[in-house]
Amino acid sequence: MSLLKSWIASANDAACPFPLNNLPYGVFSVGDGELRCGTAIGDRIIDLTGLEEISTLRADPDADVLDAPYWNDFMELGPEAWATYRAKLQKMLSADAPEDVQEALTYFSLPLADATLHMPMAVSEYTDFYAGRHHATNVGTMFRGAENALPPNWLHIPIGYNGRASSVVVSGTDVRRPWGQLKSPDHDTPAFLPCRRFDIELEMGAIVGQFSDHPVTVQEADDMIFGYVLLNDWSARDIQAWEYQPLGPFQAKATATSISPWIVTKAALEPFRTDTPEREFELLDHLKDVGPMLYDIDLSVSMAPEGTEATEIARTNYSQMYYSAAQQLAHHSTSGCPMNAGDLLGSGTISGPTKPERGSLLELSWGGKEPLTLDSGETRTFIEDGDTLTLHGAAKGDGYTIGFGDCTGTLLPALSDPFER
Amino acid sequence: MSLLKSWIASANDAACPFPLNNLPYGVFSVGDGELRCGTAIGDRIIDLTGLEEISTLRADPDADVLDAPYWNDFMELGPEAWATYRAKLQKMLSADAPEDVQEALTYFSLPLADATLHMPMAVSEYTDFYAGRHHATNVGTMFRGAENALPPNWLHIPIGYNGRASSVVVSGTDVRRPWGQLKSPDHDTPAFLPCRRFDIELEMGAIVGQFSDHPVTVQEADDMIFGYVLLNDWSARDIQAWEYQPLGPFQAKATATSISPWIVTKAALEPFRTDTPEREFELLDHLKDVGPMLYDIDLSVSMAPEGTEATEIARTNYSQMYYSAAQQLAHHSTSGCPMNAGDLLGSGTISGPTKPERGSLLELSWGGKEPLTLDSGETRTFIEDGDTLTLHGAAKGDGYTIGFGDCTGTLLPALSDPFER
Numbered sequence: 049m050s051l052l053k054s055w056i057a058s059a060n061d062a063a064c065p066f067p068l069n070n071l072p073y074g075v076f077s078v079g080d081g082e083l084r085c086g087t088a089i090g091d092r093i094i095d096l097t098g099l100e101e102i103s104t105l106r107a108d109p110d111a112d113v114l115d116a117p118y119w120n121d122f123m124e125l126g127p128e129a130w131a132t133y134r135a136k137l138q139k140m141l142s143a144d145a146p147e148d149v150q151e152a153l154t155y156f157s158l159p160l161a162d163a164t165l166h167m168p169m170a171v172s173e174y175t176d177f178y179a180g181r182h183h184a185t186n187v188g189t190m191f192r193g194a195e196n197a198l199p200p201n202w203l204h205i206p207i208g209y210n211g212r213a214s215s216v217v218v219s220g221t222d223v224r225r226p227w228g229q230l231k232s233p234d235h236d237t238p239a240f241l242p243c244r245r246f247d248i249e250l251e252m253g254a255i256v257g258q259f260s261d262h263p264v265t266v267q268e269a270d271d272m273i274f275g276y277v278l279l280n281d282w283s284a285r286d287i288q289a290w291e292y293q294p295l296g297p298f299q300a301k302a303t304a305t306s307i308s309p310w311i312v313t314k315a316a317l318e319p320f321r322t323d324t325p326e327r328e329f330e331l332l333d334h335l336k337d338v339g340p341m342l343y344d345i346d347l348s349v350s351m352a353p354e355g356t357e358a359t360e361i362a363r364t365n366y367s368q369m370y371y372s373a374a375q376q377l378a379h380h381s382t383s384g385c386p387m388n389a390g391d392l393l394g395s396g397t398i399s400g401p402t403k404p405e406r407g408s409l410l411e412l413s414w415g416g417k418e419p420l421t422l423d424s425g426e427t428r429t430f431i432e433d434g435d436t437l438t439l440h441g442a443a444k445g446d447g448y449t450i451g452f453g454d455c456t457g458t459l460l461p462a463l464s465d466p467f468e469r
Numbered sequence: 470m471s472l473l474k475s476w477i478a479s480a481n482d483a484a485c486p487f488p489l490n491n492l493p494y495g496v497f498s499v500g501d502g503e504l505r506c507g508t509a510i511g512d513r514i515i516d517l518t519g520l521e522e523i524s525t526l527r528a529d530p531d532a533d534v535l536d537a538p539y540w541n542d543f544m545e546l547g548p549e550a551w552a553t554y555r556a557k558l559q560k561m562l563s564a565d566a567p568e569d570v571q572e573a574l575t576y577f578s579l580p581l582a583d584a585t586l587h588m589p590m591a592v593s594e595y596t597d598f599y600a601g602r603h604h605a606t607n608v609g610t611m612f613r614g615a616e617n618a619l620p621p622n623w624l625h626i627p628i629g630y631n632g633r634a635s636s637v638v639v640s641g642t643d644v645r646r647p648w649g650q651l652k653s654p655d656h657d658t659p660a661f662l663p664c665r666r667f668d669i670e671l672e673m674g675a676i677v678g679q680f681s682d683h684p685v686t687v688q689e690a691d692d693m694i695f696g697y698v699l700l701n702d703w704s705a706r707d708i709q710a711w712e713y714q715p716l717g718p719f720q721a722k723a724t725a726t727s728i729s730p731w732i733v734t735k736a737a738l739e740p741f742r743t744d745t746p747e748r749e750f751e752l753l754d755h756l757k758d759v760g761p762m763l764y765d766i767d768l769s770v771s772m773a774p775e776g777t778e779a780t781e782i783a784r785t786n787y788s789q790m791y792y793s794a795a796q797q798l799a800h801h802s803t804s805g806c807p808m809n810a811g812d813l814l815g816s817g818t819i820s821g822p823t824k825p826e827r828g829s830l831l832e833l834s835w836g837g838k839e840p841l842t843l844d845s846g847e848t849r850t851f852i853e854d855g856d857t858l859t860l861h862g863a864a865k866g867d868g869y870t871i872g873f874g875d876c877t878g879t880l881l882p883a884l885s886d887p888f889e890r
Contacts, residue, residue, distance in 0.1 A: 199714050201711055207719075210719070229803065294620055294714075296630050298630055303805050333661070380720070380723075387635070467684055
């Protein structure tokens with residue numbers, strides 16, 4: 049696959065994150081205007097709610113699915129409708145589109161720079177996995193020693209836990225340092241204090257696009273996935289350490305989870321499919337790989353203390369995961385658990401085998417023992433007030449780039465009294 | 470508080486679960502008719518959607534909040550509106566209500582026996598706690614030995630984990646025995662099999678009635694709670710044992726969670742408030758008791774193999790909990806986790822100190838080692854196909870009863886091939 053040329057010239061640059069090959073789906077507003085569905089191409093947004101209103105481009109001939117501030121209704125139409133709509137949209141934006149089509153779409157377009165981006169979907173439920181082997185090994189080594197780093201089940205099922213959908217926010221949303229109950233190693237009893245070890249987790253989020261209420265195969269699961277976003281699962285490590293046994297992380301993960309604003313469709317990522325790594329234990333039949341279902345997506349994290357330039361602190365690739373989102377979704381459905389359009393599945397922290405490839409500060413600073421030095425000369429173990437953390441992601445094709453839009457957030461200081469209004 | 474008399478005679482019986490003192494909120498339909506909001510009184514349902522339509526009784530003068538198949542919009546009006554509405558409704562149903570009011574409400578009533586009951590609310594998100602001390606001690610003893618039964622954090626925070634809202638079903642819904650990945654103690658590797666240790670958990674569910682996006686005090690949390698239901702957190706123990714470390718239960722709890730069909734309001738339960746038990750560790754200030762926030766509610770569980778009469782297998786009381794729902798909600802909010810109307814908080818399994826007071830088969834059969842004998846002469850360790858499990862709950866006042874409606878479900882056999890359609 050090479051660059052598909054668009055009549056929107058800015059989309060034809062090899063470095064542009066939003067070429068005609070991409071066409072990610074998002075929700076935008078301008079000024080105090082209403083929230084509308086759109087796609088990014090080059091430096092423009094096409095107002096797809098508008099194109100539906102005038103029936104120039106409709107996903108469903110009989111019902112409006114984009115007259116809402118989210119893509120859920122569109123998703124529910126299913127894979128065939130997704131493909132048909134994308135093909136039509138791509139044709140209308142391609143370099144050889146008729147002049148009158150170009151005029152109509154120009155009328156329904158606006159500069160990306162003028163828009164505010166919002167959550168692209170209503171998150172039905174949010175599940176976070178723990179499916180990166182290097183991350184699980186690093187964290188397990190710190191918490192339980194190298195001998196017991198991977199729990200006995202880890203190589204057989206993608207370990208996951210339910211997160212809190214209400215806490216998912218779009219990139220650009222500030223995050224307030226939480227209070228929580230925690231116990232210092234040098235104290236006998238816990239205290240209620242602002243978190244001292246606030247962290248990021250570099251993840252990809254897979255968005256389920258269809259309902260199911262029965263177990264699905266890995267292939268069916270892959271078919272159900274609508275697209276992907278970057279995901280930062282902000283984590284309060286000291287709260288987590290005190291609370292997570294025996295039933296898992298709870299308040300440590302409930303302050304916020306940030307996602308990038310554009311849903312990059314599975315269709316756009318098709319050329320970047322890649323296999324999961326080799327396994328020493330064969331997976332059970334219902335979880336076996338049935339094709340390449342990871343993606344070759346370069347990922348990085350940058351950190352910028354207030355008023356300074358950002359420093360890249362980690363660089364890795366989504367293909368480092370041990371389980372694909374399709375395998376995670378298949379596992380998620382085994383119990384008959386009903387899945388819905390808008391369910392968000394966090395991949396788990398993505399770390400590579402070497403130190404600069406680690407997707408969390410917990411790993412990068414090895415539990416706070418090895419501070420990082422930023423370009424500004426400042427050092428960090430965990431996040432400090434005012435720091436801005438940003439995830440970047442891009443799949444690199446032949447003369448083109450599939451970008452996600454950054455996933456960024458700034459940490460605000462804890463409130464002095466969290467109960468004061 | 471004694472019995473409040475209604476002009477609906479069947480409501481004035483001391484054993485009737487739905488006297489004028491109760492007025493629980495539910496959603497019903499008749500035949501193929503639409504889903505409507507109603508209240509149960511005696512052996513009747515009052516069609517409250519109908520009373521809103523004709524403006525005889527409105528919660529909001531400007532907006533319809535009961536023209537939906539759930540009580541969420543009503544909840545969002547807040548505690549003052551809840552109280553005003555209840556006072557008006559109680560007056561209209563009281564023995565001294567004017568004749569024309571009685572006539573109007575009779576017109577908008579129907580026999581409870583004719584109605585099908587549905588989920589009373591849209592479950593925004595579902596959180597399950599582990600806040601009964603006897604249950605946690607029993608389970609901890611079985612899994613980790615008596616010395617380590619309670620984890621170090623247990624007496625300091627109400628341990629909870631996020632559940633799966635999509636799996637919550639109304640009483641009467643059949644439950645299909647799930648498949649799952651599990652590992653027998655006598656095997657080296659896991660297998661994908663139908664669950665062999667399917668269980669119940671006797672719980673109360675608290676329904677959050679208001680939005681918050683900041684930490685709330687215990688008193689504020691209590692004010693935010695709209696009402697309570699009975700809740701059965703069906704649990705696949707063998708799947709749970711294999712999956713739950715290190716991040717908590719996941720597919721073991723995702724097949725179904727059943728709730729009773731009527732939301733019993735906090736107002737109806739007011740006379741039954743009772744204190745949490747004595748504690749050896751004082752709670753931190755933000756979790757301290759600020760009044761009686763548990764309730765004296767008698768609870769029991771019955772089991773009926775297919776074609777036999779039910780046997781009562783457990784009897785306990787909600788007052789056995791170590792933490793109130795208000796304390797759980799306060800803890801849930803500490804991180805700034807946004808809470809929404811329709812959030813459901815499971816209390817955790819409610820067990821008393823003695824064997825017949827245990828709220829799960831895991832405890833009743835002590836991990837399957839001590840089978841129960843039912844009245845029919847059959848024995849049980851866990852649930853067998855065709856068994857019907859029912860939770861009952863009642864608060865006993867002076868000459869009246871506050872009932873919840875049963876929370877029941879029948880276990881269907883596992884599918885022979887879970888992926889076949």
